[in-house]
Amino acid sequence: MKVLVAVKRVIDYNVKVRVKPDNTGVDLANVKMAMNPFCEIAVEEAVRLKEKGVATEIVVVSIGPKAAQEQIRTALALGADRGIHIETDEEVQSLQAAKLLKAVVDKEEPKLVILGKQSIDTDNNQTGQMLAALAGMPQGTFASEVVVDGDKVNVTREVDGGLVTVQLNLPAVVTTDLRLNEPRYASLPNIMKAKKKPLDTQSPADLGVDLTPRLTTLKVEAPQTRKAGIKVGSVEELVDKLKNEAKVI
Amino acid sequence: MARDPIGLALATINRLAGAPWLDRFGLRKRAERLAFQGTRAGFHALAASSKGFKRARQLLPTQRLPGPSRQDLFDLSLSDEQQMIVDSLQRLAQEAIRPAAAIADEAGKLTPDLEAAINELGLIHYAVPAAFGGTAEHQSPVTSVLIGEQLAWGDMGIALAALSTLSVAQALTRWGSGHQQSRYLPEFCESDAEAPVATIAVDEPHPLFDPYHLHTRAHRTEHGFVLNGLKSSVVRASEARLLLVSADLENEGPRLFLVEPGAAGLACKPDPAMGVRAASTEQVALSDVALPEGALLGENDDFDYREFLDRSSLMRCALAIGCAQAVLDYVIPYCNEREAFGEPISHRQSVAFMISNIAIELDAMRLLTWRAASRAEQGLPFSRETALARLFCNEKAMEIGSQGVQLLGGHGFVKEHPVERWYRDLRSIAVLNGGLQA
Numbered sequence: 001m002k003v004l005v006a007v008k009r010v011i012d013y014n015v016k017v018r019v020k021p022d023n024t025g026v027d028l029a030n031v032k033m034a035m036n037p038f039c040e041i042a043v044e045e046a047v048r049l050k051e052k053g054v055a056t057e058i059v060v061v062s063i064g065p066k067a068a069q070e071q072i073r074t075a076l077a078l079g080a081d082r083g084i085h086i087e088t089d090e091e092v093q094s095l096q097a098a099k100l101l102k103a104v105v106d107k108e109e110p111k112l113v114i115l116g117k118q119s120i121d122t123d124n125n126q127t128g129q130m131l132a133a134l135a136g137m138p139q140g141t142f143a144s145e146v147v148v149d150g151d152k153v154n155v156t157r158e159v160d161g162g163l164v165t166v167q168l169n170l171p172a173v174v175t176t177d178l179r180l181n182e183p184r185y186a187s188l189p190n191i192m193k194a195k196k197k198p199l200d201t202q203s204p205a206d207l208g209v210d211l212t213p214r215l216t217t218l219k220v221e222a223p224q225t226r227k228a229g230i231k232v233g234s235v236e237e238l239v240d241k242l243k244n245e246a247k248v249i
Numbered sequence: 250m251a252r253d254p255i256g257l258a259l260a261t262i263n264r265l266a267g268a269p270w271l272d273r274f275g276l277r278k279r280a281e282r283l284a285f286q287g288t289r290a291g292f293h294a295l296a297a298s299s300k301g302f303k304r305a306r307q308l309l310p311t312q313r314l315p316g317p318s319r320q321d322l323f324d325l326s327l328s329d330e331q332q333m334i335v336d337s338l339q340r341l342a343q344e345a346i347r348p349a350a351a352i353a354d355e356a357g358k359l360t361p362d363l364e365a366a367i368n369e370l371g372l373i374h375y376a377v378p379a380a381f382g383g384t385a386e387h388q389s390p391v392t393s394v395l396i397g398e399q400l401a402w403g404d405m406g407i408a409l410a411a412l413s414t415l416s417v418a419q420a421l422t423r424w425g426s427g428h429q430q431s432r433y434l435p436e437f438c439e440s441d442a443e444a445p446v447a448t449i450a451v452d453e454p455h456p457l458f459d460p461y462h463l464h465t466r467a468h469r470t471e472h473g474f475v476l477n478g479l480k481s482s483v484v485r486a487s488e489a490r491l492l493l494v495s496a497d498l499e500n501e502g503p504r505l506f507l508v509e510p511g512a513a514g515l516a517c518k519p520d521p522a523m524g525v526r527a528a529s530t531e532q533v534a535l536s537d538v539a540l541p542e543g544a545l546l547g548e549n550d551d552f553d554y555r556e557f558l559d560r561s562s563l564m565r566c567a568l569a570i571g572c573a574q575a576v577l578d579y580v581i582p583y584c585n586e587r588e589a590f591g592e593p594i595s596h597r598q599s600v601a602f603m604i605s606n607i608a609i610e611l612d613a614m615r616l617l618t619w620r621a622a623s624r625a626e627q628g629l630p631f632s633r634e635t636a637l638a639r640l641f642c643n644e645k646a647m648e649i650g651s652q653g654v655q656l657l658g659g660h661g662f663v664k665e666h667p668v669e670r671w672y673r674d675l676r677s678i679a680v681l682n683g684g685l686q687a
Binding site: 077 | 366
């Protein structure tokens, strides 16, 4: 069974992001980048499926600038077999990413596509769902357990009220939640081996996808900093402030 | 003058020790021997482990790693591969080593979980050529330094414990004969979970210890060598299945010998230190330890003791850098959040300047070390550069450790914060492994 895993290059989760002074976006200059943590979980799940003998080949795909190859190499070092890099310096929104992935799915015909539930930079939580819709595949999102059973896959999903288990026919799309697994560390021998694994580069044009954004970003702002509170001396003062300053009573 | 009983006793002992009549009656020698045996007590024989090295299955010719192709550019950026290694180790340091550091420090050893996590990384493969089951393609002192730094960011004692085996494997790859490599290297790579521990014994408990003038002696016999001496600060000696021991070989100067536990006359005892406690340092005593002919590392003239010491010095520098970086990463948020006089203490110049000095000195330590390591990698002489890096790291490691404690004030002194441990660990750089003389 072939498994396709999509990974995204994002700002490292340890980095404190800064908004550009002109409010057009987030400052990426000299910022440490890494693989989106949910994508790492997706790679780990695929590798575990391969170790169990369920998956036979893991193809990892990433969309982004040339540097996104670093994330593909990381996935290869974790155990993926080959990489596909769709190289573009343009902004790629969820729908365009889903269309690009759909083109890859058409070509590779994987039985299972595993993605992170969302990326920690834009927090859209859309790509997996859009891909499933475009490709006409069933979807199991926010997975906390994935069990492949013949030509079906049972996906336990984390929802507000608890857990829901859905059974999907393969081929299917699964998006990972935080508790699905704990990704391993890339070992040194595997990092060395990753260098020799094949990595194919394509352009969005090769796949016939138009990247024109459908959404426009108007303004990016940092969250408001919380102001320090004050202490009141008495209940009367509190009531007075609520009435005259905050005007809530 | 009134004196308390202890003072009185001390005065008596001092007078006794200084008494000329000890010499007159020929008692001093005996007293000294008594004292020596007193200190010898506590040693236990270093028994052969049930898991000794197997006989080499296949004898391969000597393997040496080539240097990488030379770069003419002055380029300090890491290669993709180095970056991935650093990233992977950083995660391990952050998620596995740092949380285990206080426990390992207290217990004076690694927890089995932590050791398994470190072994899974397969560090050792990086030192061993492909013919023996590793993945090393060329010599890589720079990557070794990066590995040391990242591990020591997690904890210096744990890093030292993890790196001892790697260093032995590197020495075997660098200078070992085909016989020695075939015997030991494959097993290092065989199973990551149960990789054998190996360690290096250079330091000796003598005043003004100089690694170039060893008190441990070796002389040639009909069948090989006989070693005598005492080694200190040996990382994980009683767990080791292979010890690389430095000794002064008669008429030939300092050399390294491969010693397996179980040899008669080999004993060790715990030698806990103020810092790097997770590395469980021990003393190793060798009395008439007989070694076979093949125990000498580097049969030919290609062995270079100075290079061996320089390479270990570079690793010490790397450990200092990693730990000092840990201090810097800790004090910045602390001083930005800790408030005194109604504002963060980092608004005080005495605090801000101290932190920026740490940052500047840390980068200087790193650059000096990288330059030396990169010269080593290119096969250029690197002894001078190593000496400069080591001296600077010795000094600044101590300073940064101390400043870390000072910046946290009372918090720096208590075990609630890791800074006191880093202070103790950083103190080791200037005293272990040749220390200030190196």
